[in-house]
Amino acid sequence: MILWINLATDGAPAVALATDPPDVDVMDRPPRKPNEGILHGMGRFIMLSFLLQAIGTIFVFCMEYYVFPAHGFGTEETLREARTTAFVQAALFELLVIWNCRSEKRSVWRMGKDAFKNKFFVIAEVISLTATLAICYIPITQQLFHLSALSLTDLSYVAAVAGLALLVLPEITMNKPLWKWK
Numbered sequence: 001m002i003l004w005i006n007l008a009t010d011g012a013p014a015v016a017l018a019t020d021p022p023d024v025d026v027m028d029r030p031p032r033k034p035n036e037g038i039l040h041g042m043g044r045f046i047m048l049s050f051l052l053q054a055i056g057t058i059f060v061f062c063m064e065y066y067v068f069p070a071h072g073f074g075t076e077e078t079l080r081e082a083r084t085t086a087f088v089q090a091a092l093f094e095l096l097v098i099w100n101c102r103s104e105k106r107s108v109w110r111m112g113k114d115a116f117k118n119k120f121f122v123i124a125e126v127i128s129l130t131a132t133l134a135i136c137y138i139p140i141t142q143q144l145f146h147l148s149a150l151s152l153t154d155l156s157y158v159a160a161v162a163g164l165a166l167l168v169l170p171e172i173t174m175n176k177p178l179w180k181w182k
Contacts, residue, residue, distance in 0.1 A: 012124035092162035
């Protein structure tokens with residue numbers, strides 16, 4: 001499952017980012033200082049993304065396994081459904097947060113129609129999303145990944161929790177160091 005998440009989220013969508021058009025004001029910005037690392041100013045974005053994804057994944061697993069077990073507490077089928085919700089949430093979160101990784105200054109919300117200019121990126125996202133959801137419903141991949149088909153209710157709350165990824169806004173979290181070295 002971890003390998004699938006890496007392949008689906010860091011494969012085609014991440015490669016398609018290379019064809020993303022640059023920010024409009026990129027030439028107006030001063031160059032980075034030579035002593036700053038490549039991730040300088042991204043600490044808050046990275047930490048917030050990590051925390052939201054970790055909390056969201058644990059949350060959907062606990063909801064499915066402990067709070068609303070569909071097949072009784074402690075059964076193998078309940079565990080399988082809980083794993084599936086955690087897996088799908090983690091993958092969806094990654095596929096959504098990448099939309100805000102496209103610019104250091106503007107979130108996907110502020111990009112408007114410009115967010116869809118890179119057709120390669122949009123197609124890669126749709127394919128990765130479709131493939132991730134499909135492996136939960138195709139019998140052979142269900143067996144290979146030890147997944148189960150999610151109900152529409154499960155899918156909707158998993159998507160809602162994963163949707164928090166779109167709230168990790170670069171204009172708020174980026175370009176502000178997490179700490180300052182003296």
